[in-house]
Amino acid sequence: MQFTGAARFSLVTTHLLGAATALGDWSMFSWRALLGIVQRSFRRQELLRVSVEVGYASVGVVAITGAFIGMVLAVQAYGQFRTLGMETSLGAVIHMSVVRELGPVLAAVMLSGRVGSAMAAELASMRVTEQLDALACLGVDPVKYLVAPRVLASIMLLPLLTVLADLMGLFGSSLICLQVYQIDSHHYWRHTQDFVKVWDVFTGLVKSVIFGGVFSLIACHRGFNSQPGAAGVGRAATEAFVLSFIAILVLDFFMAMMANSLYNLIWPGAVSRVA
Amino acid sequence: MTRKPIVEFRDVQMQFGLQRVLAGVAVTILPHETVAIIGESGCGKTVLLKLIVGLLAPTHGEVLFEGAPLQTFSERQLTQMRLRVGFLFQQAALFDSLNVFDNVAFGLRAKGGLTDAAITERVHDRLTEVGLALSVVSKMPAELSGGMRKRVGLARALALDPDMILYDEPTTGLDPIMTDVINELILRTRERRPVTSVIVTHEMRTVQKCATRVVMLYPLARLSENEPQIIYDGPPENMLTADDARVRQFAEGNASDRLIEGK
Numbered sequence: 137m138q139f140t141g142a143a144r145f146s147l148v149t150t151h152l153l154g155a156a157t158a159l160g161d162w163s164m165f166s167w168r169a170l171l172g173i174v175q176r177s178f179r180r181q182e183l184l185r186v187s188v189e190v191g192y193a194s195v196g197v198v199a200i201t202g203a204f205i206g207m208v209l210a211v212q213a214y215g216q217f218r219t220l221g222m223e224t225s226l227g228a229v230i231h232m233s234v235v236r237e238l239g240p241v242l243a244a245v246m247l248s249g250r251v252g253s254a255m256a257a258e259l260a261s262m263r264v265t266e267q268l269d270a271l272a273c274l275g276v277d278p279v280k281y282l283v284a285p286r287v288l289a290s291i292m293l294l295p296l297l298t299v300l301a302d303l304m305g306l307f308g309s310s311l312i313c314l315q316v317y318q319i320d321s322h323h324y325w326r327h328t329q330d331f332v333k334v335w336d337v338f339t340g341l342v343k344s345v346i347f348g349g350v351f352s353l354i355a356c357h358r359g360f361n362s363q364p365g366a367a368g369v370g371r372a373a374t375e376a377f378v379l380s381f382i383a384i385l386v387l388d389f390f391m392a393m394m395a396n397s398l399y400n401l402i403w404p405g406a407v408s409r410v411a
Numbered sequence: 412m413t414r415k416p417i418v419e420f421r422d423v424q425m426q427f428g429l430q431r432v433l434a435g436v437a438v439t440i441l442p443h444e445t446v447a448i449i450g451e452s453g454c455g456k457t458v459l460l461k462l463i464v465g466l467l468a469p470t471h472g473e474v475l476f477e478g479a480p481l482q483t484f485s486e487r488q489l490t491q492m493r494l495r496v497g498f499l500f501q502q503a504a505l506f507d508s509l510n511v512f513d514n515v516a517f518g519l520r521a522k523g524g525l526t527d528a529a530i531t532e533r534v535h536d537r538l539t540e541v542g543l544a545l546s547v548v549s550k551m552p553a554e555l556s557g558g559m560r561k562r563v564g565l566a567r568a569l570a571l572d573p574d575m576i577l578y579d580e581p582t583t584g585l586d587p588i589m590t591d592v593i594n595e596l597i598l599r600t601r602e603r604r605p606v607t608s609v610i611v612t613h614e615m616r617t618v619q620k621c622a623t624r625v626v627m628l629y630p631l632a633r634l635s636e637n638e639p640q641i642i643y644d645g646p647p648e649n650m651l652t653a654d655d656a657r658v659r660q661f662a663e664g665n666a667s668d669r670l671i672e673g674k
Contacts, residue, residue: 185508262507269466270504274518274567275494277486 165279165360166353172280173288183285190251190286191293195300197250198243202301205238206230206308214317224323226313228331234305235332240340241388243301244347247294248380252355255286256376259359260369268360283356287349294348295341302340339395346387351380414441417477417575417607418463424471425458431631432458436472436640438626442574445601445608447622447647449615449661454630455640456611457501460577463609464496465489494522497568497576501583503560505552511538511563512548518571537566540603541596558589565596575607576600582614594620615662622647627658 172178209230217223259282262268271278313319355376362372418440425433432455440446448456461467462474465481473480476492484492505514515534519525525533535545541562552560561581568576578597582590594617601608601621610621618625627643627650634640643650643658650662660667 182508265502265507266500266504267506269461270498270500270506272466273464273493273496273498274571275490275521276517 161361162353162357165283165357168277168279169283169287169353169356172277172284175280176284177277177280178282178285182282183289186285187289187293189254190247190289191296194247194250194293194297198246198297198301199304201242201246202234202239202304203308205242205301206234206305206310207312209233209238209305210309210312210317214313223313223317223319225327226319227309227324227328230309230313231306231328231332232336234309235302235340236336237340237388237392239302239305240298240343240347241384243298244294244344244351244384245381247290247297247348248351248355248384249377251290252351252380253373253377255352255355256359256362257369257373259283259356260362260372263360263362264364264369279360283353283360286356287352290348290352291345292348295344298341298344302337335399339391343388343391346391347384350383350387354380354383415478416440416475417442418609419475419478420459420462420472421475422472423462423469423474425455425462425467426470433469433628434631434640436628438641438644440607440609442607443605445597445610445621445623447610447612447618447625448628449611449613449618449625450628451630451661452613454628456613456628457579459628460498460579460609460611463577464493464498494518494571495574497571497573499561499564499568499576499578499581501579503552503564505555505560505563505567507552509552510548511543511550511552511555514552514563515567515570518567522571533570534566537569538563540569540599541566542592557584558586558592561585561589561593562596565593565600569600572604573606575609578608578610578612580612580614581610582612582617590614590616593617597621615664618647618650625650627661629657 210226213226213229214223217226217229259268262282268278268282271281310324313324314321358372358376358379362368416439418438420436420438423433423436424431432453436455436459438459448459450456458467462469463476465474465484468482473482475481476484481489481492505511506517509517512534515537516530519530519533534548538545538547543559543562543566547555547559547563552563555563565581581597582593585593597608597610597617598621600606608621610617612618623646625643625645625647626641628640629642631640642655643653645653650658653659653662
């Protein structure tokens with residue numbers, strides 16, 4: 137099909153307008169959910185139920201992911217570092233990557249896949265079966281009642297899961313480096329101690345708080361705006377994961393830039409700490 | 412003395428994307444009436460019901476509740492209004508994660524002001540009223556049959572002693588006996604309290620048994636330009652002798668020229 141210049145411009149404008157409208161709608165939705173958290177417009181039992189699903193049920197998958205990422209990094213980097221005779225620096229590089237980037241990002245991605253899709257599907261199914269309308273008819277704001285506990289649970293528990301992913305990443309990489317490649321453990325840990333600072337752990341945890349809020353809000357928004365039928369529920373779950381995944385990576389980039397600028401502002405002249 | 416309408420639709424139009432569902436709809440519902448809104452699937456009956464409680468906002472025109480346009484309601488006013496209206500949804504819309512007791516008690520707890528003992532008493536009263544044994548309170552919605560779900564949905568709608576009850580296809584998917592049970596419950600509910608009822612249905616037995624007035628909507632796609640969407644507004648007993656052949660056809664349940672879609 138051939139598009140004229142005007143038709144192409146109109147198509148682009150329509151898409152941009154649609155994206156702006158969707159972003160505005162999501163922002164309003166997020167505002168209502170955050171108000172719901174402040175006003176505690178939900179049942180404690182619901183928060184507990186969601187917390188078990190977000191936190192406890194995700195421990196296994198996050199731990200396995202963290203451990204294997206640490207192990208894979210060790211296997212991939214060992215050859216290069218050995219050539220340069222810098223095997224003992226492996227710990228510093230791997231642990232820095234895990235704590236600042238891979239731990240927060242992978243824990244968030246795993247959760248948006250495991251929990252975010254389920255949240256979207258559950259809320260979409262409630263939309264399709266008119267349970268969201270029923271809540272509104274019984275004098276309850278469905279966004280504050282259902283979304284607020286999900287966002288709160290994600291914001292609270294993703295940092296804890298990130299700590300777990302970090303620790304398991306450290307464990308996995310150390311296991312390979314120290315037990316398999318027999319790297320000198322004293323220097324391995326000494327270099328880690330010299331390079332990985334509290335600031336790195338802190339920025340990683342701040343990221344995980346933001347990732348937790350963003351993926352849960354995207355998932356709930358998709359669920360609330362689901363199309364009718366089984367296909368609509370499935371599509372909401374897929375969109376929730378895809379959009380969350382993209383949002384996590386884009387936000388990670390900008391937050392890495394910001395963290396670097398902030399570090400240079402606080403400690404001018406220090407070595408740049410972009411991971 | 413003329414009664415003030417409880418609900419009024421003024422030139423209401425409703426559109427989803429490019430699809431127009433309602434156009435130029437003007438209906439007035441008076442207190443204590445039992446109005447059946449009938450019509451073929453997809454003609455906008457449920458949309459009309461959801462417009463009453465502000466679950467949807469009209470694209471054009473206005474919906475008034477006791478003389479006040481819903482568009483002017485604050486969030487708080489809208490909530491207060493909704494608490495005066497019971498809604499029985501098509502598939503009952505029971506909350507999956509709550510048992511029967513918590514479903515029926517949900518509105519009472521959300522509204523507040525009642526002790527736990529008073530809530531328990533009210534829930535038991537309403538379940539008994541809809542003919543359910545109290546042993547059902549601990550069951551989850553997934554464990555209930557279609558008829559039982561409808562009964563629990565009705566008990567939940569009645570829990571807040573509403574001034575108005577909206578029934579969205581209350582008998583769809585039920586066997587003939589359960590259909591009659593639900594019809595009887597609608598009648599009993601009306602007899603027990605001075606309630607206004609709006610029943611969206613395409614079940615003529617429900618219309619004949621329960622309604623005091625029938626409003627028939629026709630799908631916009633099959634109407635010619637400037638033809639009103641409401642093709643019948645009157646008592647149920649006059650439907651079979653109505654001037655409009657489409658009304659008689661619906662009342663008789665006659666396929667006639669509709670064997671092939673698009674006519």
